[in-house]
Amino acid sequence: MVDxxxxxxxxxxxxxxxxxxxxxxxxxxxxxxxxxxxxxxxIEQFRFTDAELDWLREENFLRSETLDWLADYRFTGNIWGxxxxxxxxxxxxxxxxxxxxxxxxxxxxxxxxxxxxxSAVATAASRMSHAANGKPLAEMGSRRTSERxxxxxxxxxxxxxxxxxxxxxxxxxxGIPTMGTAAHAFTLLHDSEQAAFEAQIAALGTGTTLxxxxxxxxxxxxxxxxxxGTDLGAxxxxxxxxxxxxxxxxxxxxxxxxxxxxxxxTNDLDEYTVASLAFSPVDSFGVGTSVVVxxxxxxxxxxxxxxxxxxxxxxxxxxxxxxxxxxxxxxxKSVRRVFDASGRAQTELILLGDGPGGEPxxxxxxSPNREVLVPLVIDGTVQDGFTGSDGIAAARERHxxxxxxxxxxxxxxxxxxxxxxxxxx
Amino acid sequence: MVDxxxxxxxxxxxxxxxxxxxxxxxxxxxxxxxxxxxxxxxIEQFRFTDAELDWLREENFLRSETLDWLADYRFTGNIWGxxxxxxxxxxxxxxxxxxxxxxxxxxxxxxxxxxxxxSAVATAASRMSHAANGKPLAEMGSRRTSERxxxxxxxxxxxxxxxxxxxxxxxxxxGIPTMGTAAHAFTLLHDSEQAAFEAQIAALGTGTTLxxxxxxxxxxxxxxxxxxGTDLGAxxxxxxxxxxxxxxxxxxxxxxxxxxxxxxxTNDLDEYTVASLAFSPVDSFGVGTSVVVxxxxxxxxxxxxxxxxxxxxxxxxxxxxxxxxxxxxxxxKSVRRVFDASGRAQTELILLGDGPGGEPxxxxxxSPNREVLVPLVIDGTVQDGFTGSDGIAAARERHxxxxxxxxxxxxxxxxxxxxxxxxxx
Numbered sequence: 001m002v003d004x005x006x007x008x009x010x011x012x013x014x015x016x017x018x019x020x021x022x023x024x025x026x027x028x029x030x031x032x033x034x035x036x037x038x039x040x041x042x043i044e045q046f047r048f049t050d051a052e053l054d055w056l057r058e059e060n061f062l063r064s065e066t067l068d069w070l071a072d073y074r075f076t077g078n079i080w081g082x083x084x085x086x087x088x089x090x091x092x093x094x095x096x097x098x099x100x101x102x103x104x105x106x107x108x109x110x111x112x113x114x115x116x117x118x119s120a121v122a123t124a125a126s127r128m129s130h131a132a133n134g135k136p137l138a139e140m141g142s143r144r145t146s147e148r149x150x151x152x153x154x155x156x157x158x159x160x161x162x163x164x165x166x167x168x169x170x171x172x173x174x175g176i177p178t179m180g181t182a183a184h185a186f187t188l189l190h191d192s193e194q195a196a197f198e199a200q201i202a203a204l205g206t207g208t209t210l211x212x213x214x215x216x217x218x219x220x221x222x223x224x225x226x227x228x229g230t231d232l233g234a235x236x237x238x239x240x241x242x243x244x245x246x247x248x249x250x251x252x253x254x255x256x257x258x259x260x261x262x263x264x265x266t267n268d269l270d271e272y273t274v275a276s277l278a279f280s281p282v283d284s285f286g287v288g289t290s291v292v293v294x295x296x297x298x299x300x301x302x303x304x305x306x307x308x309x310x311x312x313x314x315x316x317x318x319x320x321x322x323x324x325x326x327x328x329x330x331x332x333k334s335v336r337r338v339f340d341a342s343g344r345a346q347t348e349l350i351l352l353g354d355g356p357g358g359e360p361x362x363x364x365x366x367s368p369n370r371e372v373l374v375p376l377v378i379d380g381t382v383q384d385g386f387t388g389s390d391g392i393a394a395a396r397e398r399h400x401x402x403x404x405x406x407x408x409x410x411x412x413x414x415x416x417x418x419x420x421x422x423x424x425x
Numbered sequence: 426m427v428d429x430x431x432x433x434x435x436x437x438x439x440x441x442x443x444x445x446x447x448x449x450x451x452x453x454x455x456x457x458x459x460x461x462x463x464x465x466x467x468i469e470q471f472r473f474t475d476a477e478l479d480w481l482r483e484e485n486f487l488r489s490e491t492l493d494w495l496a497d498y499r500f501t502g503n504i505w506g507x508x509x510x511x512x513x514x515x516x517x518x519x520x521x522x523x524x525x526x527x528x529x530x531x532x533x534x535x536x537x538x539x540x541x542x543x544s545a546v547a548t549a550a551s552r553m554s555h556a557a558n559g560k561p562l563a564e565m566g567s568r569r570t571s572e573r574x575x576x577x578x579x580x581x582x583x584x585x586x587x588x589x590x591x592x593x594x595x596x597x598x599x600g601i602p603t604m605g606t607a608a609h610a611f612t613l614l615h616d617s618e619q620a621a622f623e624a625q626i627a628a629l630g631t632g633t634t635l636x637x638x639x640x641x642x643x644x645x646x647x648x649x650x651x652x653x654g655t656d657l658g659a660x661x662x663x664x665x666x667x668x669x670x671x672x673x674x675x676x677x678x679x680x681x682x683x684x685x686x687x688x689x690x691t692n693d694l695d696e697y698t699v700a701s702l703a704f705s706p707v708d709s710f711g712v713g714t715s716v717v718v719x720x721x722x723x724x725x726x727x728x729x730x731x732x733x734x735x736x737x738x739x740x741x742x743x744x745x746x747x748x749x750x751x752x753x754x755x756x757x758k759s760v761r762r763v764f765d766a767s768g769r770a771q772t773e774l775i776l777l778g779d780g781p782g783g784e785p786x787x788x789x790x791x792s793p794n795r796e797v798l799v800p801l802v803i804d805g806t807v808q809d810g811f812t813g814s815d816g817i818a819a820a821r822e823r824h825x826x827x828x829x830x831x832x833x834x835x836x837x838x839x840x841x842x843x844x845x846x847x848x849x850x
Contacts, residue, residue, distance in 0.1 A: 001611045008624030010614050017610070042572070055597040061605075063628075101614050108608075112568035113575055143537035144724040147467070148573035150538055172480045180486075183533075185442070185731035186426045188744040189435050189526050199433030203488075215747045289724060298723040299569040299714060306610035319613040322640045 002102045003066040011069075011102040014316075016308040018333070019081075019095035019111055021088070025120075026297035027415025030406060032126045032399060033094055034156040035118025036084035037391040039111055040382045043075050046110070069102070076380035077103055080373045082335075084386065085122075085159050085395035087402045089348045091422045093333050094302065096373070101309065108304045116302050117149060120294035121156035124271070126403060127295070128287060129161025130411050131275035136163040136284040138179050140266065141292030153292040159395045162291070175389040181236060181266075181286065187214040197227040207233040209264055212249075213240065221249055225256045234262035234283065242267065243280055250281035270295050271413055307333075336369040337405070337420075343368070344407045348422045427527045428491040436494075436527040439741075441733040443758070444506075444520035444536055446513070450545075451722035452840025455831060457551045457824060458519055459581040460543030461509035462816040464536055465807045468500050471535070494527070502528055504802035507760075509811065510547075510584050510820035511797065512827045514773045516847045518758050519727065521798070526734065533729040541727045542574060545719035546581035549696070551828060552720070553712060554586025555836050556700035561588040561709040563604050565691065566717030578717040584820045587716070600814040606661060606691075606711065612639040622652040634659040634689055637674075646674055650681045659687035659708065667692065668705055675706035695720050696838055732758075761794040762830070762845075768793070769832045773847045 005011035024031055048056075048070045056062055056070070077099025088094055095111060097104045128137060139157040142150035154170035164177040171178035182200055190196035197210050206228045212220030212235045224235055235253070237245055242265055253261050262283035269277075270290035277285070294300075308318050338347040349369065375383055385394055403410070410419035430436035449456055473481075473495045481487055481495070502524025513519055520536060522529045553562060564582040567575035579595035589602040596603035607625055615621035622635050631653045637645030637660045649660055660678070662670055667690055678686050687708035694702075695715035702710070719725075733743050763772040774794065800808055810819055828835070835844035 001607055004607075004625045004628035005611065005614060007628045008615070008620075010624065013614060015614065052597065056593075059596070059603075101610075105608075105610060108610075109568050109575075110572060113570065113572045116569055117571035117574070142534050143729075144541055144726075145538065146542035146571075146574040146577055147535060147538045149542070149571040150534075152571055168481075171484070172477065178484075182426055182429075183530075184746045185526075185530060185533075186430065188731045188746070189430060189438060189440065189734055190433070191736065195433075199435065200429050203429035203432045213746075289726070293723040298718040301569075301714070304568075306613045309614055311616065321609045321613070321638075 001105055002069070003062050005101055006066055006069060007063070012100045014310040014314070015099065015101040015104050015306055016316075017095075017097040017104045017108070017304055018093045018307045019097070019115065019302055019304045020091055020093050021300050021302045023090050023301070024418055025299075025301050026295075028123055028127075028297070029410045029412060029416060029419040030123075030126075030403075031088045031092075031119060031300060032122035032160050033082045033084055033086045033088055033115070033119055034122035034159050034395070035114040035152070036081065036376065037387045037395065038118065038152060038155070039114045040376060041387050042110055042114065043079075043107065043377065044382050046073070046075060046107070048073055073103075073106065074380065075099065075103055075107065075377070077377070078375070078379065079377035081376050082372055083374050083376075083395070083398060084391065085397070085399035085402065086372065087399075087406065089418045089420060089422050091350060091424075092348055093335060093350065093373070095304075095376075096333065101306075105306075112302055112304050114152075116299045118152055118156040119302070120298055120300050121153045121292060122160040122399075123300070124295035124297065125157040125160035125162055125291050126399065127271040127413060128274050128291060130403070131271045131278060131413065132285055133278040135278065135282065137161070137274070138163065138284065138286045139165040139167070139288075139291055140181070140286045141288035141290075142167045144289040145292040150292065155392065157291050159392060160399055161396070162287075166286075174392055176392070181209060182211050184211065184214045184238075187211065193220060194223050194227060197224055201228050206231045209234040209236050209262075211236045211238065213237050217245060217249065218252060221252050222256070225253070225258050225261070230256065230258040230261070232258055232261045234264050236264045236266060236286075238266045242273070242277060242282075246277065246280050246282050275413060335372040336365060337372050338365070338367045338369040339405070340367070343405070345405045345420050346407070348372075348420055350422065350424045352424060426530055427494070428487050430526055431491055431494060432488070437525045439735040439739075440524065440526040440529050440731055441741075442520075442522040442529045442533070442729055443518045443732045444522070444540065444727055444729045445516055445518050446725050446727045448515050448726070449843055450724075450726050451720075453548055453552075453722070454835045454837060454841060454844040455548075455551075455828075456513040456517075456544060456725060457547035457585050458507045458509055458511045458513055458540070458544055459547035459584050459820070460539040460577070461506065461801065462812045462820065463543065463577060463580070464539045465801060466812050467535055467539065468504075468532065468802065469807055471498070471500060471532070473498055498528075498531065499805065500524065500528055500532065500802070501805035502802070503800070503804065505798045506801050507797055508799050508801075508820070508823060509816065510822070510824035510827065512824075512831065514843045514845060514847050516775060516849075517773055518760060518775065518798070520729075520801075521758065526731075537727055537729050539577075541724045543577055543581040544727070545723055545725050546578045546717060547585040547824075548725070549720035549722065550582040550585035550587055550716050551824065552696040552838060553699050553716060555828070556696045556703060556838065557710055558703040560703065560707065562586070562699070563588065563709065563711045564590040564592070564713075564716055565606070565711045566713035566715075567592045569714040570717040575717065580817065582716050584817060585824055586821070587712075591711075599817055601817070606634060607636050609636065609639045609663075612636060618645060619648050619652060622649055626653050631656045632658040634661050636661045636663065638662050638664050642670060642674065643677060646677050647681070650678070650683050650686070655681065655683040655686065657683055657686045659689050661689045661691060661711075663691045665692075667698070667702060667707075671702065671705050671707050700838060760797040761790065762797050763790070763792045763794040764830070765792070768830070770830045770845050771832070773797075773845055775847065775849045777849060
């Protein structure tokens with residue numbers, strides 16, 4: 001496309017691309033934006049290396065003018081968007097990219113790739129965080145998604161309310177709190193469960209968490225307390241009918257005098273099983289597979305569409321595909337989240353024609369509302385506060401605040417309609 | 426675990442870990458092993474960098490002896506496994522890792538991460554390849570999975586029978602054939618559909634594929650042939666009721682004299698929609714979201730378990746977790762795929778106690794059979810033929826051969842039981 005547009009003289013037409021989801025996949029009540037910080041860091045570094053240019057030249061499908069243009073590529077346009085951690089709804093313009101056509105179209109796959117994947121994790125993680133009713137949730141799913149996605153998933157889950165991750169690289173790269181656990185292999189490696197517990201206590205102290213279900217849970221708990229004493233930090237249970245087993249283990253720990261020893265559970269948990277255990281004597285959860293693959297919705301179906309471009313006179317022209325089943329709403333937009341009298345979000349109001357950040361003209365906004373779009377990149381410069389560890393901390397705090405604004409129906413785990421209505425005006 | 430095992434003196438016990446899936450997720454009839462080549466390349470390069478060691482030291486949860494051990498880490502053990510492209514069934518020992526406990530346990534997350542993700546893609550891709558009934562399938566899903574997974578997914582889909590990818594990095598890294606397409610944005614950028622088609626033909630010649638559904642498909646096809654002539658390579662359709670629309674477009678192209686112009690379709694295809702179009706006048710398919718997220722099964726639930734280890738005397742001891750709902754079958758194994766009289770695979774025979782590659786003793790093997798396990802790593806050295814572009818070509822060819830051995834029921838797209846039975850002897 002870039003090659004042909006450079007040849008036809010249209011590549012430099014000022015263009016506006018919009019990234020949005022046509023619907024909330026999986027019957028979710030709200031979506032959570034995640035990956036924005038990673039995307040902005042990637043855009044800052046988006047260059048074609050010599051090795052990449054050499055390969056493209058050898059493949060011989062681009063003209064040399066196009067290869068030269070790619071060699072000089074850097075994004076110099078503007079990006080507005082929903083800040084990371086914000087919630088979104090069908091049609092929400094999560095990113096709006098304004099640049100030449102060629103500069104903007106090159107970002108399509110990168111932007112969709114990062115935001116579709118990370119937002120799918122965050123959207124699932126947000127539901128789990130709410131279901132846990134304030135109890136800590138650790139992300140432990142690295143093994144169930146590919147090796148780099150695992151690091152990104154830990155980051156997205158943390159933004160959406162998880163408290164820690166078992167992925168050490170996520171701790172190193174992003175400053176996310178890390179935690180670990182012993183596997184059944186550690187118990188099986190030793191000559192007895194008692195020997196394994198002794199080895200773990202010797203290395204990690206009595207504050208550690210012992211995995212008690214390798215052989216027999218009741219005996220495992222008794223052995224754990226015999227070895228560690230009643231100051232044992234926690235026991236982990238990874239199998240069985242958890243609501244029943246957890247109650248039995250709590251009673252047993254209490255009867256052994258280990259009243260402060262906590263119980264952590266794992267075992268293919270998702271938002272539904274977490275909800276079913278939230279009011280049991282469980283103290284914390286470890287969630288693996290379901291959070292890293294978006295709990296049934298591994299990608300969000302976000303798209304990146306050209307919504308406006310300039311003509312030869314430099315005037316903006318709204319454009320949109322006309323095919324009946326995939327129509328998009330063209331033009332420049334601004335977004336207000338509108339609240340009802342009780343302060344709960346009620347409407348996602350998308351104002352056509354003003355452009356992001358613009359003042360709405362003639363829009364009847366008597367209800368309380370706030371602007372949702374923020375500038376993320378201005379003239380190619382990534383704005384402060386959205387990247388690195390600071391960006392993650394801000395996104396996590398923002399997520400809590402934005403979810404708290406939603407009406408109660410947003411917290412339902414059943415499949416259903418979006419919690420608030422999207423309106424175009 | 427490594428820290429505690431080094432302290433307790435068990436870290437150096439010779440151990441055997443097995444990577445397997447307890448069931449075929451999603452009611453699949455067979456699974457496809459993919460990612461092995463990527464894993465072997467990652468194991469060859471598996472080192473702790475100074476930056477990583479510094480971070481671990483600052484986090485202050487490992488003893489200095491453990492940090493020194495990590496600094497010297499390299500895998501020196503043996504790995505047997507199902508070669509890439511091979512099919513697998515519940516319980517199939519896809520990888521068997523023999524090394525010290527500490528060396529082997531460190532590979533757990535890496536191995537599961539790569540194999541769970543890549544095999545999920547390949548398992549879905551194999552079904553789609555069969556459903557396409559010999560028509561070419563291009564992988565176009567980069568935007569619906571995270572940015573590095575996209576490259577791995579293109580590779581896995583190619584191994585399982587796809588013919589090309591739109592991911593150029595997969596072309597550069599792995600030598601996979603690449604192809605491209607114009608998006609609706611390219612048409613919308615220009616002042617008219619005709620101007621867009623003219624620009625594309627000027628840059629790419631009449632052999633290109635024009636996207637005809639931006640405004641009105643019938644008019645789009647007419648404009649395409651007016652601009653390109655009857656030598657136009659292909660038209661792409663990305664919306665509408667495809668079986669109906671495809672038949673109409675074929676008739677229209679023929680009536681315009683463009684009898685050799687092909688039709689390619691996209692639009693959220695999966696194995697079911699591909700099957701429904703396989704006998705229509707479609708010439709090729711572009712599949713995006715569904716293949717990169719494993720068509721409903723984004724991860725395969727593979728686990729990595731300690732199945733045997735030596736004791737202080739150096740004798741092997743089979744070990745297995747005893748929890749009732751997650752029991753695994755301990756011990757060293759060898760695997761034969763056993764065929765019936767017509768040459769179709771019938772049984773996945775897992776021979777306990779011999780160890781991989783060993784000759785079965787006392788096993789009654791009167792039926793034709795072949796050894797499935799191959800040595801992948803010997804004394805830390807990755808064996809030839811499994812990595813790089815050669816490994817991918819071999820895996821693709823192997824996949825075709827292994828699928829051809831399966832009984833007809835394996836090709837059913839409905840959810841059901843595994844196509845062949847796993848037996849332990």
